[in-house]
Amino acid sequence: MSTIFFLLLAACGSGSGFTDPSREFGPERPTEGAPHAVHIHQPPGLGVADVDLADARGVRLGVPCATCHGDNAEGPWVERDDAPQDFHGNVALEHGTLSCDSCHQSDDRTKLHLADGELLDITDAMTLCAQCHGVQYRDYTHGSHGGMTGHWDLQRGGRDRNNCVDCHFPHSPAYEQVMPVHPPRDRYLDLDDSHQEGH
Amino acid sequence: MAFDPSRRNVMKAGGATLGAAAFARAIAPITEWTADLSVDEFIQRHYKEMSREDMNKVLRRIEAKTLEEYGATVHVEDVRPTPGVQFAYALNLSVCIGCRNCSKACHEENNHDRPTNNSYIRVLEMDNGSMSLENGTVNYDGPVPKPGKFYMPVQCHQCDNAPCVKVCPVEATWKESDGIVVVDYDWCIGCRYCEAACPYHARRFNWTKPEIPAEEINPDQAYLSNRVRPQGVMEKCTFCLHRTRKGRLPACLEACPTGARVFGDLADPDSEIRWVLENKRVFVLKEDVGTLPRFFYFFDE
Numbered sequence: 001m002s003t004i005f006f007l008l009l010a011a012c013g014s015g016s017g018f019t020d021p022s023r024e025f026g027p028e029r030p031t032e033g034a035p036h037a038v039h040i041h042q043p044p045g046l047g048v049a050d051v052d053l054a055d056a057r058g059v060r061l062g063v064p065c066a067t068c069h070g071d072n073a074e075g076p077w078v079e080r081d082d083a084p085q086d087f088h089g090n091v092a093l094e095h096g097t098l099s100c101d102s103c104h105q106s107d108d109r110t111k112l113h114l115a116d117g118e119l120l121d122i123t124d125a126m127t128l129c130a131q132c133h134g135v136q137y138r139d140y141t142h143g144s145h146g147g148m149t150g151h152w153d154l155q156r157g158g159r160d161r162n163n164c165v166d167c168h169f170p171h172s173p174a175y176e177q178v179m180p181v182h183p184p185r186d187r188y189l190d191l192d193d194s195h196q197e198g199h
Numbered sequence: 200m201a202f203d204p205s206r207r208n209v210m211k212a213g214g215a216t217l218g219a220a221a222f223a224r225a226i227a228p229i230t231e232w233t234a235d236l237s238v239d240e241f242i243q244r245h246y247k248e249m250s251r252e253d254m255n256k257v258l259r260r261i262e263a264k265t266l267e268e269y270g271a272t273v274h275v276e277d278v279r280p281t282p283g284v285q286f287a288y289a290l291n292l293s294v295c296i297g298c299r300n301c302s303k304a305c306h307e308e309n310n311h312d313r314p315t316n317n318s319y320i321r322v323l324e325m326d327n328g329s330m331s332l333e334n335g336t337v338n339y340d341g342p343v344p345k346p347g348k349f350y351m352p353v354q355c356h357q358c359d360n361a362p363c364v365k366v367c368p369v370e371a372t373w374k375e376s377d378g379i380v381v382v383d384y385d386w387c388i389g390c391r392y393c394e395a396a397c398p399y400h401a402r403r404f405n406w407t408k409p410e411i412p413a414e415e416i417n418p419d420q421a422y423l424s425n426r427v428r429p430q431g432v433m434e435k436c437t438f439c440l441h442r443t444r445k446g447r448l449p450a451c452l453e454a455c456p457t458g459a460r461v462f463g464d465l466a467d468p469d470s471e472i473r474w475v476l477e478n479k480r481v482f483v484l485k486e487d488v489g490t491l492p493r494f495f496y497f498f499d500e
Contacts, residue, residue, distance in 0.1 A: 016376070019248045024376070026279035026444055139499070143471030144291055144479070146458035149448065152471075153464070156446030167456065175457070177342035178296065182303035184337050185316040 029155060036151065036158035040126070043163055047110070047122040049088055065122065069109035094172040103128055103170070129164045140164075245370070246383040246422070257385075258422060265427055271416040278421040278444045280377035285465040286438055286493065287378070288449075289475045290352060293499035295459040297322055297343040297350030304454030305354075308439060309425040310417055312409035319436035320451060321400065323351045332484075354451070355380065355401040355436035356484065356492030363393035363402060363435075372433070378465075378493050379440050381423040387432040394433060398488050402435045438462070465493075 018024045048062035055061055068087075093099070105111040105119060112120040112128050120127055130137035139145035146167070150159035167175060239260060244253065258275045265273050302318040311317040323335030327347050335351065344350060357380050364372055364380060371386040372393055394402040408430040420426040421441035428434050439449040443462070452460040463472035475481065479497040483490075 017247045017373075020250050023249075023251055023254070023277070024279065025282045027281070029281050029284065029446075135500070140458075142474040142478070143463075144289070144458070144461045144475050145294060147453075147456050148458065149453040151446045152443065152448050152462050153446035159448075162458070175296065177344065178298050178456075180297060180299045180322075180340065180343050182299045182306060182316060182318065183340065184302075184318070184321065185314075186337070 029153065031155065033155070035154035036156070038154070038159045038161060040161050041163045041166055042123060043166055046125060046165070051087060065110045091171050094174070095170065125170065126164050129168075129170075240385065243385055245386050254422070261422070261426055265416070269411060269416055269427065270413040271411075271418065273416060273418040273420050273426075275420045275422060275426050276441065278423070278441050280375055280379075281444055282376075283466055284377045284444075286357070286443060287463070287465045287472050287476075287495065288357075288438065288493065289461040289472055289479075289481060289495040289497060291459045291461070291479075291499065292349055292351060292496055294457045295350045295352065295455075296457055297324060297339070297348070298456065300454040300456060301352055301451035301460070304450040305436070307415070308417055308442075308450035310409065310411055310420070310427050312405070312407065313411055313415070317403060317409075319401070319403065319434075320352050320354045323353060324348050325351055351496070352451075353399055353401070353484070354494070355397075355438075356399055356490065356494035357436075357438065359491035359493065360489060362396040362398070362488075362490060366392040366396040368392065372435075377444070379438050380435065381437055381440070382433055382435060383423070384426075384428050384432045384434065389431040389433065391433065398485050398490060399492075402433050405430050405432055405434060 016024050045062065048064050051061055051063050053061045103112050105113045108119070110122060112122055112125065114120065114128065114131055126137075136145055146162045146164070148159055148161045151157035237260075239256075243249075243257060249257065254277050258277060261275045262273055265271055265275075299320075299322050302320040302322055305311070305320050306316065306318040309319065321337050323332065323337055324339040324343075324345070325331075325335040325348065327349055332353075339345075357374075357378050359374070359378070361374055361380050364374055368390060369386060369388055371388070372380060372382045374380050389404065391404055394404060405428050409427055411427065416427070417425060419441060424437040424439065424441045439447075439451075443449055449460075449462055452462050461471050461475050463470035465472060465476075467473065475497065476495065480500075481495040481497040483492045483495055
């Protein structure tokens with residue numbers, strides 16, 4: 001019985017089949033030190049209105065919210081009824097039944113607010129999204145929603161993650177259709193055409 | 200230096216039967232093939248039988264050959280598994296939009312033949328509510344995702360019970376300790392049994408010598424993954440082992456704009472892949488054939 005056991009052990013030991021067993025594995029996974037950071041992208045456009053104008057070099061102009069809505073920017077243009085359409089001309093609100101004031105604080109346009117009135121910086125958009133889209137936020141925090149680059153093993157390197165608003169424009173958040181890239185050119189796909197030509 | 204008369208007669212008879220021209224044409228692939236094969240390549244041992252020194256010589260030879268034939272300076276490594284790591288992949292079909300950026304990233308990362316647009320990933324456009332792969336199509340076009348359709352990228356499932364490994368007559372393909380099924384391109388004889396055995400259509404054959412412009416060759420290469428393959432051998436997805444065995448994410452995952460792809464270490468209970476397997480309703484493709492894939496699909500609730 002013990003002989004069989006030894007034979008089995010020997011068989012397991014040589015199971016990898018490497019003549020030089022030191023070649024079988026690479027380095028150990030590093031265990032010391034804190035894991036590398038997961039960095040969430042901050043889109044540069046948050047807190048800047050895209051006013052559909054460009055400067056002389058063709059660079060699109062953005063106007064920070066505080067230019068018009070800040071403490072020192074009192075003026076008739078701020079409260080004009082047509083300002084959302086004329087100035088924020090690119091806003092086509094297609095986000096359920098939400099209106100501007102559902103997310104933007106009415107008396108401080110540099111801020112967002114949660115449903116309970118808590119104020120958020122305009123750069124903290126993801127917290128605002130998460131209050132309604134909890135399932136997506138849960139999936140995001142567990143790495144199964146939203147693009148990323150970098151390392152699966154945070155012991156060996158960091159990771160960059162997309163922000164909600166990188167992919168979902170907050171005012172019309174449905175993911176738009178795209179044109180597919182890189183069509184397959186398999187040999188058998190061409191056969192369909194040649195059959196039609198009678199070959 | 201006398202010829203063996205009987206052998207000579209046999210050759211004469213053979214030549215007469217086939218016709219000399221036809222005979223020459225028939226053996227042409229062999230003469231062309233041997234002209235392209237150096238002595239070092241011919242006597243090279245199986246991947247697992249090479250010493251570290253042998254392997255280093257082979258790696259340098261491959262680098263020199265790539266420079267000579269493609270004009271590209273590359274770095275080829277023998278990247279081995281990290282002890283204790285068990286790779287797995289999951290794909291969220293609710294989020295995939297069928298844009299094929301994964302397929303393109305694979306093409307570029309893995310030094311695939313440019314004229315054929317080859318890639319280890321094939322994206323199927325399928326009818327909602329259907330799981331019939333036969334009715335899926337790969338050559339769809341136009342804006343995606345289309346209403347009433349969903350998109351299913353298929354690549355190597357790195358099966359734990361891999362039919363492709365079992366059918367190989369020369370042990371040129373095997374499963375490694377971290378779960379990745381690899382091919383020794385220098386040992387493969389190109390019989391394509393593995394291609395026929397794979398229920399996921401995941402293996403590719405190099406019908407021609409890959410054509411890649413020098414500036415497009417990815418210089419970060421490994422012996423078992425993305426080095427430029429010779430003509431006449433099989434190739435397959437390796438979960439980008441030249442990246443993932445160093446802790447990086449696979450190229451197809453990084454290219455995915457929607458985050459449909461989840462990759463990681465099954466042995467780590469805190470990994471994203473474990474969360475998906477424990478909390479989502481995952482399934483494997485063709486579960487009934489018993490291949491035990493390491494590639495999982497899921498839909499959001």
